[in-house]
Amino acid sequence: MHLFYQPDIRSNESTHILTEDDSRHAVKTLRLRVGDSVLVTDGQGNRYSAVIHTTDPRRCSFRLTDVQTTPPRPFSIRICVAPTKNLDRIEWFIEKAVELGIERISFFFGQHSERRVLKMERLEKIAVSAMKQSLQSYLPKLDDALSFSELLKTITEEERFIAHLPNDEPPVNLAKRATATGQYAVLIGPEGDFSDKEIQQAVAAGFQMVTLGPNRLRTETAALTACQLLNFINA
CATH class of the missing domain: 2.40.240.20 (Hypothetical PUA domain-like; domain 1)
Known part of the structure:
Protein backbone atom coordinates (compact mmCIF):
# COMPACT_ATOMS: atom_id res chain seq x y z
CA MET A 1 0.00 0.00 0.00
CA THR A 70 -0.60 5.14 16.48
CA PRO A 71 0.36 6.04 20.07
CA PRO A 72 3.81 7.60 20.63
CA ARG A 73 6.59 5.23 21.58
CA PRO A 74 7.20 4.76 25.33
CA PHE A 75 10.68 6.25 24.84
CA SER A 76 12.08 9.05 22.74
CA ILE A 77 15.39 9.52 20.96
CA ARG A 78 16.91 12.90 20.25
CA ILE A 79 20.25 12.99 18.43
CA CYS A 80 22.08 16.33 18.54
CA VAL A 81 24.73 16.31 15.84
CA ALA A 82 27.18 18.75 14.30
CA PRO A 83 26.65 18.87 10.49
CA THR A 84 29.43 17.21 8.50
CA LYS A 85 31.56 19.05 5.97
CA ASN A 86 30.18 16.76 3.27
CA LEU A 87 26.43 17.30 3.51
CA ASP A 88 25.68 13.97 1.80
CA ARG A 89 26.75 12.23 4.99
CA ILE A 90 24.32 14.06 7.22
CA GLU A 91 21.57 13.47 4.67
CA TRP A 92 22.38 9.75 4.80
CA PHE A 93 22.13 9.83 8.59
CA ILE A 94 18.72 11.50 8.51
CA GLU A 95 17.35 8.97 6.05
CA LYS A 96 18.56 5.95 7.99
CA ALA A 97 17.71 7.32 11.43
CA VAL A 98 14.13 8.03 10.37
CA GLU A 99 13.84 4.51 8.97
CA LEU A 100 15.11 3.03 12.27
CA GLY A 101 12.95 5.28 14.44
CA ILE A 102 13.80 8.65 15.97
CA GLU A 103 11.75 11.48 17.48
CA ARG A 104 13.99 14.49 17.04
CA ILE A 105 17.20 15.55 15.29
CA SER A 106 18.91 18.75 16.42
CA PHE A 107 21.87 20.40 14.73
CA PHE A 108 24.56 22.54 16.28
CA PHE A 109 27.70 24.35 15.19
CA GLY A 110 30.57 23.54 17.48
CA GLN A 111 33.91 25.25 17.91
CA HIS A 112 35.54 22.72 15.55
CA SER A 113 32.71 22.54 13.01
CA GLU A 114 33.74 22.94 9.39
CA ARG A 115 30.23 23.41 8.01
CA ARG A 116 28.27 26.51 9.03
CA VAL A 117 25.27 26.38 6.66
CA LEU A 118 22.37 23.93 6.43
CA LYS A 119 19.55 23.70 3.89
CA MET A 120 16.75 22.64 6.18
CA GLU A 121 14.13 22.39 3.42
CA ARG A 122 16.10 19.64 1.69
CA LEU A 123 16.73 17.79 4.95
CA GLU A 124 13.02 17.89 5.79
CA LYS A 125 12.17 16.42 2.37
CA ILE A 126 14.60 13.57 3.05
CA ALA A 127 12.95 12.93 6.42
CA VAL A 128 9.47 12.89 4.85
CA SER A 129 10.62 10.49 2.13
CA ALA A 130 12.16 8.14 4.71
CA MET A 131 9.00 8.25 6.82
CA LYS A 132 6.87 7.27 3.83
CA GLN A 133 9.34 4.63 2.68
CA SER A 134 9.32 2.94 6.10
CA LEU A 135 5.50 3.26 6.45
CA GLN A 136 5.62 5.28 9.66
CA SER A 137 3.00 7.68 10.98
CA TYR A 138 5.27 10.08 12.87
CA LEU A 139 7.56 12.61 11.23
CA PRO A 140 10.58 13.38 13.43
CA LYS A 141 11.19 16.99 14.34
CA LEU A 142 14.23 18.60 12.71
CA ASP A 143 15.64 21.64 14.53
CA ASP A 144 17.51 24.52 12.96
CA ALA A 145 21.19 24.60 13.85
CA LEU A 146 22.19 26.51 16.98
CA SER A 147 25.45 27.27 18.67
CA PHE A 148 26.53 24.57 21.11
CA SER A 149 25.76 26.67 24.17
CA GLU A 150 22.31 27.59 22.83
CA LEU A 151 21.58 23.97 22.03
CA LEU A 152 22.27 22.91 25.62
CA LYS A 153 19.58 25.32 26.81
CA THR A 154 16.96 23.43 24.76
CA ILE A 155 17.70 20.01 26.27
CA THR A 156 14.84 18.77 28.47
CA GLU A 157 15.43 15.02 28.13
CA GLU A 158 16.29 13.29 31.40
CA GLU A 159 18.90 10.85 30.08
CA ARG A 160 21.74 12.87 28.56
CA PHE A 161 24.84 11.46 26.89
CA ILE A 162 27.85 12.82 25.04
CA ALA A 163 29.80 10.51 22.75
CA HIS A 164 33.26 11.22 24.08
CA LEU A 165 35.82 9.08 25.88
CA PRO A 166 36.67 10.27 29.38
CA ASN A 167 40.34 10.54 30.35
CA ASP A 168 40.07 9.59 34.01
CA GLU A 169 37.67 6.65 34.10
CA PRO A 170 36.93 3.48 32.07
CA PRO A 171 34.59 4.14 29.12
CA VAL A 172 31.03 2.82 29.40
CA ASN A 173 29.02 1.90 26.33
CA LEU A 174 25.83 3.87 25.68
CA ALA A 175 23.82 0.63 25.66
CA LYS A 176 24.86 0.02 29.28
CA ARG A 177 24.36 3.60 30.49
CA ALA A 178 20.88 4.15 29.06
CA THR A 179 17.81 2.63 30.68
CA ALA A 180 14.79 1.31 28.81
CA THR A 181 11.79 3.60 28.17
CA GLY A 182 13.88 6.71 28.74
CA GLN A 183 13.81 10.14 27.16
CA TYR A 184 17.28 10.39 25.58
CA ALA A 185 19.46 13.16 24.19
CA VAL A 186 22.82 12.25 22.68
CA LEU A 187 25.50 14.74 21.61
CA ILE A 188 27.60 13.78 18.56
CA GLY A 189 30.52 16.08 17.78
CA PRO A 190 31.93 17.32 14.45
CA GLU A 191 34.85 15.81 12.54
CA GLY A 192 37.23 17.79 14.75
CA ASP A 193 35.50 16.53 17.93
CA PHE A 194 34.24 18.63 20.81
CA SER A 195 36.46 21.31 22.30
CA ASP A 196 37.51 21.03 25.93
CA LYS A 197 35.19 23.92 26.78
CA GLU A 198 32.22 22.22 25.13
CA ILE A 199 32.87 19.00 27.03
CA GLN A 200 32.94 20.94 30.28
CA GLN A 201 29.68 22.68 29.36
CA ALA A 202 28.03 19.35 28.55
CA VAL A 203 29.14 17.71 31.78
CA ALA A 204 27.90 20.73 33.73
CA ALA A 205 24.54 20.34 31.97
CA GLY A 206 24.23 16.74 33.17
CA PHE A 207 25.59 14.82 30.19
CA GLN A 208 27.37 11.52 30.82
CA MET A 209 30.34 10.51 28.69
CA VAL A 210 29.79 7.27 26.77
CA THR A 211 31.44 5.21 24.07
CA LEU A 212 29.67 3.75 21.03
CA GLY A 213 32.05 0.85 20.57
CA PRO A 214 35.77 0.05 20.18
CA ASN A 215 36.18 1.66 16.74
CA ARG A 216 36.60 5.33 15.85
CA LEU A 217 33.48 6.35 13.95
CA ARG A 218 32.69 9.14 11.52
CA THR A 219 30.21 11.72 12.76
CA GLU A 220 27.26 10.37 10.78
CA THR A 221 28.10 6.76 11.68
CA ALA A 222 28.35 7.64 15.36
CA ALA A 223 24.98 9.42 15.22
CA LEU A 224 23.29 6.44 13.57
CA THR A 225 24.96 3.99 15.95
CA ALA A 226 23.62 5.91 18.96
CA CYS A 227 20.14 5.86 17.43
CA GLN A 228 20.32 2.12 16.80
CA LEU A 229 21.65 1.29 20.27
CA LEU A 230 18.83 3.19 21.95
CA ASN A 231 16.24 1.52 19.73
CA PHE A 232 17.82 -1.85 20.49
CA ILE A 233 17.61 -1.55 24.28
CA ASN A 234 13.92 -0.73 23.90
CA ALA A 235 13.16 -3.56 21.47
Whole structure:
Protein backbone atom coordinates (compact mmCIF):
# COMPACT_ATOMS: atom_id res chain seq x y z
CA MET A 1 0.00 0.00 0.00
CA HIS A 2 1.30 3.45 -0.92
CA LEU A 3 1.72 6.01 1.88
CA PHE A 4 1.45 9.76 1.28
CA TYR A 5 2.12 12.71 3.59
CA GLN A 6 -0.49 15.40 4.18
CA PRO A 7 0.43 17.52 7.24
CA ASP A 8 -2.71 19.69 7.26
CA ILE A 9 -5.30 16.97 6.74
CA ARG A 10 -8.69 17.51 8.41
CA SER A 11 -10.80 14.46 9.18
CA ASN A 12 -14.04 16.47 9.02
CA GLU A 13 -13.49 17.31 5.33
CA SER A 14 -14.53 14.71 2.77
CA THR A 15 -12.08 15.49 -0.04
CA HIS A 16 -8.40 16.38 0.18
CA ILE A 17 -5.68 17.25 -2.32
CA LEU A 18 -2.21 15.74 -2.42
CA THR A 19 0.76 18.08 -2.77
CA GLU A 20 1.89 18.72 -6.33
CA ASP A 21 4.91 16.44 -5.92
CA ASP A 22 2.80 13.62 -4.45
CA SER A 23 0.10 14.17 -7.08
CA ARG A 24 2.62 13.76 -9.87
CA HIS A 25 4.13 10.71 -8.18
CA ALA A 26 0.71 9.12 -7.66
CA VAL A 27 -0.54 9.69 -11.19
CA LYS A 28 2.58 9.60 -13.36
CA THR A 29 4.83 7.16 -11.49
CA LEU A 30 2.49 4.88 -9.57
CA ARG A 31 -0.28 5.16 -12.21
CA LEU A 32 -3.00 5.19 -9.59
CA ARG A 33 -6.56 5.31 -10.83
CA VAL A 34 -9.89 6.54 -9.45
CA GLY A 35 -11.01 4.15 -6.73
CA ASP A 36 -7.51 2.86 -5.86
CA SER A 37 -6.79 2.56 -2.15
CA VAL A 38 -3.95 4.52 -0.51
CA LEU A 39 -2.75 5.47 2.95
CA VAL A 40 -2.16 9.04 4.10
CA THR A 41 -0.45 10.25 7.26
CA ASP A 42 -0.30 13.66 8.87
CA GLY A 43 3.07 12.86 10.45
CA GLN A 44 1.55 13.19 13.94
CA GLY A 45 0.53 9.56 14.45
CA ASN A 46 -2.67 9.48 12.40
CA ARG A 47 -2.86 7.16 9.41
CA TYR A 48 -5.85 7.50 7.12
CA SER A 49 -7.24 4.93 4.71
CA ALA A 50 -8.38 6.68 1.54
CA VAL A 51 -9.39 6.16 -2.08
CA ILE A 52 -8.29 8.19 -5.08
CA HIS A 53 -11.08 10.55 -6.20
CA THR A 54 -9.52 12.38 -9.16
CA THR A 55 -6.23 11.78 -11.02
CA ASP A 56 -5.03 15.26 -11.90
CA PRO A 57 -1.18 15.07 -11.89
CA ARG A 58 -1.07 18.51 -10.24
CA ARG A 59 -4.01 18.17 -7.86
CA CYS A 60 -4.75 14.51 -7.26
CA SER A 61 -7.62 14.28 -4.78
CA PHE A 62 -8.65 11.54 -2.37
CA ARG A 63 -11.49 10.72 0.01
CA LEU A 64 -10.98 9.46 3.55
CA THR A 65 -12.54 6.14 4.53
CA ASP A 66 -11.00 5.37 7.93
CA VAL A 67 -8.38 6.55 10.42
CA GLN A 68 -6.08 4.78 12.87
CA THR A 69 -3.96 6.56 15.47
CA THR A 70 -0.60 5.14 16.48
CA PRO A 71 0.36 6.04 20.07
CA PRO A 72 3.81 7.60 20.63
CA ARG A 73 6.59 5.23 21.58
CA PRO A 74 7.20 4.76 25.33
CA PHE A 75 10.68 6.25 24.84
CA SER A 76 12.08 9.05 22.74
CA ILE A 77 15.39 9.52 20.96
CA ARG A 78 16.91 12.90 20.25
CA ILE A 79 20.25 12.99 18.43
CA CYS A 80 22.08 16.33 18.54
CA VAL A 81 24.73 16.31 15.84
CA ALA A 82 27.18 18.75 14.30
CA PRO A 83 26.65 18.87 10.49
CA THR A 84 29.43 17.21 8.50
CA LYS A 85 31.56 19.05 5.97
CA ASN A 86 30.18 16.76 3.27
CA LEU A 87 26.43 17.30 3.51
CA ASP A 88 25.68 13.97 1.80
CA ARG A 89 26.75 12.23 4.99
CA ILE A 90 24.32 14.06 7.22
CA GLU A 91 21.57 13.47 4.67
CA TRP A 92 22.38 9.75 4.80
CA PHE A 93 22.13 9.83 8.59
CA ILE A 94 18.72 11.50 8.51
CA GLU A 95 17.35 8.97 6.05
CA LYS A 96 18.56 5.95 7.99
CA ALA A 97 17.71 7.32 11.43
CA VAL A 98 14.13 8.03 10.37
CA GLU A 99 13.84 4.51 8.97
CA LEU A 100 15.11 3.03 12.27
CA GLY A 101 12.95 5.28 14.44
CA ILE A 102 13.80 8.65 15.97
CA GLU A 103 11.75 11.48 17.48
CA ARG A 104 13.99 14.49 17.04
CA ILE A 105 17.20 15.55 15.29
CA SER A 106 18.91 18.75 16.42
CA PHE A 107 21.87 20.40 14.73
CA PHE A 108 24.56 22.54 16.28
CA PHE A 109 27.70 24.35 15.19
CA GLY A 110 30.57 23.54 17.48
CA GLN A 111 33.91 25.25 17.91
CA HIS A 112 35.54 22.72 15.55
CA SER A 113 32.71 22.54 13.01
CA GLU A 114 33.74 22.94 9.39
CA ARG A 115 30.23 23.41 8.01
CA ARG A 116 28.27 26.51 9.03
CA VAL A 117 25.27 26.38 6.66
CA LEU A 118 22.37 23.93 6.43
CA LYS A 119 19.55 23.70 3.89
CA MET A 120 16.75 22.64 6.18
CA GLU A 121 14.13 22.39 3.42
CA ARG A 122 16.10 19.64 1.69
CA LEU A 123 16.73 17.79 4.95
CA GLU A 124 13.02 17.89 5.79
CA LYS A 125 12.17 16.42 2.37
CA ILE A 126 14.60 13.57 3.05
CA ALA A 127 12.95 12.93 6.42
CA VAL A 128 9.47 12.89 4.85
CA SER A 129 10.62 10.49 2.13
CA ALA A 130 12.16 8.14 4.71
CA MET A 131 9.00 8.25 6.82
CA LYS A 132 6.87 7.27 3.83
CA GLN A 133 9.34 4.63 2.68
CA SER A 134 9.32 2.94 6.10
CA LEU A 135 5.50 3.26 6.45
CA GLN A 136 5.62 5.28 9.66
CA SER A 137 3.00 7.68 10.98
CA TYR A 138 5.27 10.08 12.87
CA LEU A 139 7.56 12.61 11.23
CA PRO A 140 10.58 13.38 13.43
CA LYS A 141 11.19 16.99 14.34
CA LEU A 142 14.23 18.60 12.71
CA ASP A 143 15.64 21.64 14.53
CA ASP A 144 17.51 24.52 12.96
CA ALA A 145 21.19 24.60 13.85
CA LEU A 146 22.19 26.51 16.98
CA SER A 147 25.45 27.27 18.67
CA PHE A 148 26.53 24.57 21.11
CA SER A 149 25.76 26.67 24.17
CA GLU A 150 22.31 27.59 22.83
CA LEU A 151 21.58 23.97 22.03
CA LEU A 152 22.27 22.91 25.62
CA LYS A 153 19.58 25.32 26.81
CA THR A 154 16.96 23.43 24.76
CA ILE A 155 17.70 20.01 26.27
CA THR A 156 14.84 18.77 28.47
CA GLU A 157 15.43 15.02 28.13
CA GLU A 158 16.29 13.29 31.40
CA GLU A 159 18.90 10.85 30.08
CA ARG A 160 21.74 12.87 28.56
CA PHE A 161 24.84 11.46 26.89
CA ILE A 162 27.85 12.82 25.04
CA ALA A 163 29.80 10.51 22.75
CA HIS A 164 33.26 11.22 24.08
CA LEU A 165 35.82 9.08 25.88
CA PRO A 166 36.67 10.27 29.38
CA ASN A 167 40.34 10.54 30.35
CA ASP A 168 40.07 9.59 34.01
CA GLU A 169 37.67 6.65 34.10
CA PRO A 170 36.93 3.48 32.07
CA PRO A 171 34.59 4.14 29.12
CA VAL A 172 31.03 2.82 29.40
CA ASN A 173 29.02 1.90 26.33
CA LEU A 174 25.83 3.87 25.68
CA ALA A 175 23.82 0.63 25.66
CA LYS A 176 24.86 0.02 29.28
CA ARG A 177 24.36 3.60 30.49
CA ALA A 178 20.88 4.15 29.06
CA THR A 179 17.81 2.63 30.68
CA ALA A 180 14.79 1.31 28.81
CA THR A 181 11.79 3.60 28.17
CA GLY A 182 13.88 6.71 28.74
CA GLN A 183 13.81 10.14 27.16
CA TYR A 184 17.28 10.39 25.58
CA ALA A 185 19.46 13.16 24.19
CA VAL A 186 22.82 12.25 22.68
CA LEU A 187 25.50 14.74 21.61
CA ILE A 188 27.60 13.78 18.56
CA GLY A 189 30.52 16.08 17.78
CA PRO A 190 31.93 17.32 14.45
CA GLU A 191 34.85 15.81 12.54
CA GLY A 192 37.23 17.79 14.75
CA ASP A 193 35.50 16.53 17.93
CA PHE A 194 34.24 18.63 20.81
CA SER A 195 36.46 21.31 22.30
CA ASP A 196 37.51 21.03 25.93
CA LYS A 197 35.19 23.92 26.78
CA GLU A 198 32.22 22.22 25.13
CA ILE A 199 32.87 19.00 27.03
CA GLN A 200 32.94 20.94 30.28
CA GLN A 201 29.68 22.68 29.36
CA ALA A 202 28.03 19.35 28.55
CA VAL A 203 29.14 17.71 31.78
CA ALA A 204 27.90 20.73 33.73
CA ALA A 205 24.54 20.34 31.97
CA GLY A 206 24.23 16.74 33.17
CA PHE A 207 25.59 14.82 30.19
CA GLN A 208 27.37 11.52 30.82
CA MET A 209 30.34 10.51 28.69
CA VAL A 210 29.79 7.27 26.77
CA THR A 211 31.44 5.21 24.07
CA LEU A 212 29.67 3.75 21.03
CA GLY A 213 32.05 0.85 20.57
CA PRO A 214 35.77 0.05 20.18
CA ASN A 215 36.18 1.66 16.74
CA ARG A 216 36.60 5.33 15.85
CA LEU A 217 33.48 6.35 13.95
CA ARG A 218 32.69 9.14 11.52
CA THR A 219 30.21 11.72 12.76
CA GLU A 220 27.26 10.37 10.78
CA THR A 221 28.10 6.76 11.68
CA ALA A 222 28.35 7.64 15.36
CA ALA A 223 24.98 9.42 15.22
CA LEU A 224 23.29 6.44 13.57
CA THR A 225 24.96 3.99 15.95
CA ALA A 226 23.62 5.91 18.96
CA CYS A 227 20.14 5.86 17.43
CA GLN A 228 20.32 2.12 16.80
CA LEU A 229 21.65 1.29 20.27
CA LEU A 230 18.83 3.19 21.95
CA ASN A 231 16.24 1.52 19.73
CA PHE A 232 17.82 -1.85 20.49
CA ILE A 233 17.61 -1.55 24.28
CA ASN A 234 13.92 -0.73 23.90
CA ALA A 235 13.16 -3.56 21.47
